[in-house]
Amino acid sequence: MSEPAEDPQELAALRNEIDEVEREVVRTVDLGPRAVVIAAAVFVLIVGLVLPWMGGANGLEVLLGQHEAVGKASWVPRLFATTSIGFGVLGSALAIITRRWALTWVCALGGWFASVDGVLAIWSRQSSAGPGASAPGIGLIIAEIATVVIASLWFRTAWSRS
Template sequence: MSDADDLAAFREEIDGVEREAAKRIDPGTGALTIALAVMAILVSLVLPWINGVSGLRVLLGEVQAFVPRLFAFFALGVGVVGSGLTLAVRRWGLAWVCSLGLFAASVIGVLSIWSQQTTTSNKSVGPGPGFGLVLAVIAVIVLLVKWLRIAASRPPHL
């Protein structure tokens, strides 16, 4: 009876290890792309976003631009902090949270570019987005694609 109990305990331990491994992700070489996109977001914060004003100043609220400021919060929060945390702990759930947050950030980012191209006056066009804003939106979209691929790559039986 002792051998059967030992075998059952051993089987339970193996099943526990399998369940724990199923919760983890392995980004593989995609981690480098994620790190480069995160770096691009950080660099974009010092580049001009709106009328020559840097992304960091937009984030701090020095410019009255609601949509670009909201995008800056999403890009920094989900794109930088969320991606870093997810790469550190490597959990499936966090990969999905990053994917959903980056989807919202990409939509807000495209809206912030659009909001800089239009104005309430019909006599002139908007000032146009700065290079930093465009770089940040592209980096967020790259992160979205990478995290979505990683999150969706989980085998269906786990």
């Protein structure tokens, strides 16, 4: 014997529920163990931001321009401080919390932009001469390495969508 036919309204409601679940799955990403690695790299980036970047100024002082070593010629390190905090720390935290595909792309592309900024910041510190010029500090180098790692991990995550 065959089962009685389902109510068309119940079938429509079930179909709408299935469609909503499908839309939610398409918008989210499962980071798995990669989330822990990204979080560890973000921690290393934060450590790099509190270590010396130039002339005794740490990354946060460079960002805020609160040290005498931070002059007019330091806009590239300041831009790197801004982009690394924005995409590397805040963007990564938001992407890990929300698990949205769109944010993985924002972190990936923004992270690579910040990585290029970091290379230019290191180069600008090495090539600057004159009074008050200083070599890049260990914090700047650690922050750059962490930013490259974070950007690479976000790119791998963003490209993993099939």
